[in-house]
Amino acid sequence: MEGFKEKIYRSAPHSIQNLIITFFNILAYRKRYSTLYYEYLKHYKANNKLALDALLKIQKEKYGEFIAHAISYSSFYKKKYSEIANPENIDNIETLPIIDKEALRIDIDSVYTITKNKGHVSKTGGTTGKSLEVVYTAEDTAERFAILDNFRSKFGYTLGKKTAWFSGKSLLSERDVKKNRFWKTDYLYKVRYYSTFYIHEKYLKYYLQNLIKFRPEFMVGFPSTMYEIAKYGEKHNIPFPPHTIKAIFPTAETVTQAIRSTLEHYFKTNVYNQYASSEGAPFITECRNKNLHMELQSGVFEVLDDAFKPAHKGRLVVTAFHTHGTPLIRYDIGDVIELSSDKCICGNNNPLVKEILGRASDYIYSEETGKINLGNVSNCLKGVKGIVKFQVQQHHKNKLLVLIIKDEETFTDNDSKRFTSNLRERVGAKMEINVTYVKDIAVEKSGKFRLVKNSLNY
Structure with missing residues (x-):
């Protein structure tokens, strides 16, 4: 359309929109x-x-x-x-x-x-x-x-x-x-x-x-x-x-x-x-x-x-x-x-x-630990209760930007520490991790959500 x-x-x-969708499906x-x-x-x-x-x-x-x-x-x-x-x-x-x-x-x-x-x-x-x-x-x-x-x-x-x-x-x-x-x-x-x-x-x-x-x-x-x-x-x-x-x-x-x-x-x-x-x-x-x-x-x-x-x-x-x-x-x-x-x-x-x-681009790259795949990034939520959604962006080899939507009622300092510790365990001690709390994380134009956005070419 x-x-x-x-x-x-x-x-x-x-x-009528429902009927139009039906018509196009026919x-x-x-x-x-x-x-x-x-x-x-x-x-x-x-x-x-x-x-x-x-x-x-x-x-x-x-x-x-x-x-x-x-x-x-x-x-x-x-x-x-x-x-x-x-x-x-x-x-x-x-x-x-x-x-x-x-x-x-x-x-x-x-x-x-x-x-x-x-x-x-x-x-x-x-x-x-x-x-x-x-x-x-x-x-x-x-x-x-x-x-x-x-x-x-x-x-x-x-x-x-x-x-x-x-x-x-x-x-x-x-x-x-x-x-x-x-x-x-x-x-x-x-x-x-x-x-x-x-x-x-x-x-x-x-x-x-x-x-x-x-x-x-x-x-x-x-x-x-x-x-x-x-x-x-x-x-x-x-x-x-x-x-x-x-x-x-x-x-x-x-x-x-x-x-x-x-x-x-x-x-x-x-x-x-x-x-x-x-x-x-x-x-x-x-x-x-x-x-x-x-x-x-x-x-x-x-x-x-x-x-x-x-x-x-x-x-x-x-x-x-x-x-x-x-x-x-x-x-x-x-x-x-x-x-x-x-x-x-x-x-x-x-x-x-x-x-x-x-x-192949859905990973975090660390000079200490190498490539961390999507599954391992997802597992950073283990033991963490107060995070609704997060996204990791990497545009520099030694820096990460982490966007987090938190549950205001359940998210605690311990959740923050546990999540950061989980991520740190995967990327090593030298990586700079910048966490930003946001109200929303946009999906792509296709409607997909990307857990990792990496602009590096390794």
């Missing part, structure tokens, strides 16, 4: 749930328990076809691979150049294999603020949603079941905020969209009251938003009705152990994580045994160290088979993961990931 359409939406009353779902989508969904459901050898064979075949397509239709890749022998062979993947987001953005017009008006355009954000427009073919879109829905269907989800969706879309008007109404509803498909832009202590009770009244079967969206609501409920002893939510599906943000345990305890359900990206990264999905599986049918996953050599833990470089419109081949997506050598008995024979550590 842009321009004139957006003006109409903004000026419409709440009930149009979107007609395109998304095509005959091709159902063919892909049937394919992935049939392949849920394929042996690893069969999965690797499919991956090899799809890789060859995908590279051949990129060379034929993308002038960017045709030029890049002109002097590389047999680039279609997956065994030669290390001979292909690694592409990062900036390189892709600069030459994006030559990367496209179709024009924007012939595909579906998706805009990505990012920590640099520079957006990237990727174009998906109809086949790409159908396959991506089939993979995602195959994953969610394992836990009972289908379109039309009552769902609370925590979205980065800008849906609210000033009237909504004045009335403490932070949601819009698609009554046809039973989806209630909750804004992620007003997650403030003074508004959280309205979110929670409405969630309890709505009684969704599933929750989807930014985990940091759901986490704040759950913490509010725990703090104020507001029980969430048991046997209501069947599963929580987080998107777009890293799920720390603190977030997972709080969501599962308060909402009395299980969190099932999945990893992809708006650029079109291949999928990593979580099974009932809480193990993360790399979906080999969706692409190739390479984990590389700082020298871009294969590693057990490091930067994730992907080749995504459902990006025919804007091919992603050996794309350095900027995230860090750790592989696992364990085996899972759930029936999914795709290789395991031990942990998704988030964006």
